[in-house]
Amino acid sequence: MKYSKLTGQRYKEKPAEATCASHIFMLRGGYMRQVANGIYTLMLPAQRIVAKIEQIIREEMNAIDGQEIKMPVVIPRELWEESGRYNEIGVELLRMNDRYGHGLTLGMTHEEVVVHLARTEAKSYKDYPFMLYQIQTKFRDEARSRGGLIRVREFTMKDAYSFHTSQEDLERYYKVMARAYERIFARIGIPEVVRVQSDSGMMGGKVADEYMLLCEVGEDTIVTCSNCNYLANREVGIGIIEDYPETEKPIEKVYTPNTKSIEDVTNLLKIAPSRTAKSVFYKTAQGALVLALIRGDLEVNELKLSKIFKSELVFANDDEIRAAGAIPGFASGIGLKNCTIIADPSVANSNNLVAGSNEQDYHIYNFNLRRDVPNAKLVDIAMARNGDTCPICSQGKLVLKRGVEVGQIFQLGTRYTTSMKMTYTDLDNTEKTPIMGCYGIGVGRNLACIAEARHDAKGIFWPITIAPWQVQINVLNLDNGNLKEVAEKLYLELTQQGLEVIYDDRNLPAGQQFAEADLLGVPLRLVISPRNMEKGQIEWKVRTTGESGFIDLTAAVNFVNEWVKNELAKINASCSLQQ
RNA sequence: CGGGGUGUAGCGCAACCUGGUAGCGCACUUGAUUUGGGAUCAAGUUGUUGGAGGUUCAAAUCCUCUCACCCCGACCA
Numbered sequence: 001m002k003y004s005k006l007t008g009q010r011y012k013e014k015p016a017e018a019t020c021a022s023h024i025f026m027l028r029g030g031y032m033r034q035v036a037n038g039i040y041t042l043m044l045p046a047q048r049i050v051a052k053i054e055q056i057i058r059e060e061m062n063a064i065d066g067q068e069i070k071m072p073v074v075i076p077r078e079l080w081e082e083s084g085r086y087n088e089i090g091v092e093l094l095r096m097n098d099r100y101g102h103g104l105t106l107g108m109t110h111e112e113v114v115v116h117l118a119r120t121e122a123k124s125y126k127d128y129p130f131m132l133y134q135i136q137t138k139f140r141d142e143a144r145s146r147g148g149l150i151r152v153r154e155f156t157m158k159d160a161y162s163f164h165t166s167q168e169d170l171e172r173y174y175k176v177m178a179r180a181y182e183r184i185f186a187r188i189g190i191p192e193v194v195r196v197q198s199d200s201g202m203m204g205g206k207v208a209d210e211y212m213l214l215c216e217v218g219e220d221t222i223v224t225c226s227n228c229n230y231l232a233n234r235e236v237g238i239g240i241i242e243d244y245p246e247t248e249k250p251i252e253k254v255y256t257p258n259t260k261s262i263e264d265v266t267n268l269l270k271i272a273p274s275r276t277a278k279s280v281f282y283k284t285a286q287g288a289l290v291l292a293l294i295r296g297d298l299e300v301n302e303l304k305l306s307k308i309f310k311s312e313l314v315f316a317n318d319d320e321i322r323a324a325g326a327i328p329g330f331a332s333g334i335g336l337k338n339c340t341i342i343a344d345p346s347v348a349n350s351n352n353l354v355a356g357s358n359e360q361d362y363h364i365y366n367f368n369l370r371r372d373v374p375n376a377k378l379v380d381i382a383m384a385r386n387g388d389t390c391p392i393c394s395q396g397k398l399v400l401k402r403g404v405e406v407g408q409i410f411q412l413g414t415r416y417t418t419s420m421k422m423t424y425t426d427l428d429n430t431e432k433t434p435i436m437g438c439y440g441i442g443v444g445r446n447l448a449c450i451a452e453a454r455h456d457a458k459g460i461f462w463p464i465t466i467a468p469w470q471v472q473i474n475v476l477n478l479d480n481g482n483l484k485e486v487a488e489k490l491y492l493e494l495t496q497q498g499l500e501v502i503y504d505d506r507n508l509p510a511g512q513q514f515a516e517a518d519l520l521g522v523p524l525r526l527v528i529s530p531r532n533m534e535k536g537q538i539e540w541k542v543r544t545t546g547e548s549g550f551i552d553l554t555a556a557v558n559f560v561n562e563w564v565k566n567e568l569a570k571i572n573a574s575c576s577l578q579q
Numbered sequence: 580c581g582g583g584g585u586g587u588a589g590c591g592c593a594a595c596c597u598g599g600u601a602g603c604g605c606a607c608u609u610g611a612u613u614u615g616g617g618a619u620c621a622a623g624u625u626g627u628u629g630g631a632g633g634u635u636c637a638a639a640u641c642c643u644c645u646c647a648c649c650c651c652g653a654c655c656a
Contacts, residue, residue: 001643009589009590009606010617011589011590011591011606012590012591012605012606012617013590013591013592013604013605014590014591014647015590015591016585016590016592016648017585017648017649017650018589018649019649026592028590034648036647036648037647037648037649090654092654092655092656108656109656138656140655140656142654142655143580143652143654143655144651144652144654144655146649146650151655158656174607210656230609230653312654338620341587380649381618385617405656408656410656440656442656458616468626474615476614476615477613477614478614480614507614508614508618509613509614509615509616509617509618510614510615510616510618511614511616511617511618512616512618513614513615513616513617514615515616515617516617516618528616529612529614529615531615539615
């Protein structure tokens with residue numbers, strides 16, 4: 001590729017709307033342009049990287065017996081109705097009508113479509129197990145896209161679906177897939193991606209893991225341990241806290257006017273938040289009232305709570321709280337009617353707490369959950385905190401970090417095969433329902449994450465496996481002597497070796513060429529200049545390390561060939577190709 | 580959906596408060612000189628100031644409505 005043929009401006013200044021490194025550099029470097037909120041056009045450099053990421057994913061999926069297929073972007077509403085998700089999923093699913101008034105959707109995930117296919121094609125136990133995958137455009141009408149390609153509405157995703165005749169086989173394959181994922185992240189140049197326990201969200205199913213790149217621009221919070229390798233999304237993370245067991249004392253009322261919050265109460269009574277019980281009222285989608293009781297120093301994890309009721313929860317309003325016999329601001333679980341009470345173990349395991357009295361302007365001392373609210377259901381609903389004790393090793397302290405989800409794997413179970421009536425005939429001639437797993441990787445998000453993890457102040461440095469080009473040729477003073485001939489010849493020879501070369505044939509001042517080269521992040525740069533040509537040499541420089549040196553022009557092709565081979569070998573060695 | 584912010588040339592910004600011919604830097608075009616870290620000189624080009632209404636002799640500027648984008652939150656695979 002000659003630079004003069006590459007369409008796209010390179011900006012010197014940071015575009016106003018960009019706030020994170022990957023976004024800034026990809027706009028400045030002419031990798032992409034925004035078309036609408038969360039919708040981008042990828043230009044040649046980005047498209048080349050994407051193609052390489054996709055190819056690596058494809059190789060790894062094929063290596064574990066994946067079959068690449070292509071499902072449609074536009075999906076008829078009937079399929080979503082069959083699985084029940086047409087009504088479960090909100091506005092995120094983009095719905096529209098065709099000319100006949102037939103309801104259509106833009107695919108945001110493809111469980112329905114893959115089951116639609118698989119249920120007519122795999123009728124015998126002999127057809128199992130199998131895995132189908134695609135690399136395809138998804139559309140999700142995000143409430144809030146942000147951060148360039150980190151979070152968008154239209155994106156390319158590799159989604160894979162496996163089908164099994166037993167839970168054991170699903171679990172076996174789940175591990176195979178997990179290994180493939182580790183190899184993918186290593187091969188595309190972000191081996192530091194970690195696997196964390198997670199919630200399966202709208203996909204359904206029980207076991208789910210997310211692959212996270214830990215970095216500041218991430219929007220997920222990850223619970224990590226200072227001592228062991230515990231890793232969990234904060235949505236499901238658990239922290240062990242100190243309990244304060246005491247002998248139960250009788251309830252005493254205390255006058256606490258104008259104390260609406262835990263902070264007000266602790267300030268007034270001069271006690272620690274951990275000596276209080278907090279009452280938070282929620283309402284389920286069906287309108288049922290829920291009281292969550294938790295110790296005052298902890299926060300309710302609403303995802304954990306919503307799983308108990310299999311419903312989204314919203315805060316109850318004051319009237320609804322009063323209807324249950326509680327006083328907002330002074331509420332507790334004592335004497336409530338028509339209200340399900342969920343208590344976190346933190347409240348049960350500490351005694352003589354300060355709690356609401358359900359009487360205006362009064363709290364009580366010596367609240368004891370087991371004695372005072374015996375009907376409360378004990379479930380962990382606490383948000384893990386920085387500094388809590390690790391639930392796995394009991395030694396380390398939890399540390400919360402930010403992360404970007406770059407992939408996820410789920411053991412789906414029979415959520416879709418049951419609702420969509422997919423069956424096969426087993427050995428004993430009975431009809432059975434297959435068990436599914438599903439596995440996603442966001443291609444564009446990975447691209448952005450690599451940029452987040454691999455950049456300096458001047459630009460991105462792309463790992464050799466996915467770099468838009470492997471080698472860049474710069475010529476200083478192209479018009480000088482025979483430099484142009486030398487460069488053209490070198491370009492041709494390298495290209496003939498099968499190397500991917502971008503040749504800056506624009507005759508720009510050195511500074512500008514170098515600045516733009518840094519933005520493009522090609523791993524190896526060759527510089528041809530009058531100064532070095534006098535000695536018959538060219539200079540090479542490695543983008544990542546800054547390492548540089550000189551080589552005779554005659555040896556250049558060999559040198560580059562070897563260098564690229566070595567770099568590729570280094571990455572491949574880090575993730576041996578044997579399964 | 581709630582809170583905040585911004586829309587002026589391809590990009591970054593000024594002019595807006597206090598109404599009076601829309602400007603600067605970069606980019607772009609032509610020519611010359613340059614070539615080891617975002618050149619130099621000269622001459623140019625580029626705008627319905629996001630849109631619609633209103634007030635006014637006069638609106639980028641004031642008022643109303645609207646649209647788009649960004650940030651924070653809610654929500655989310």
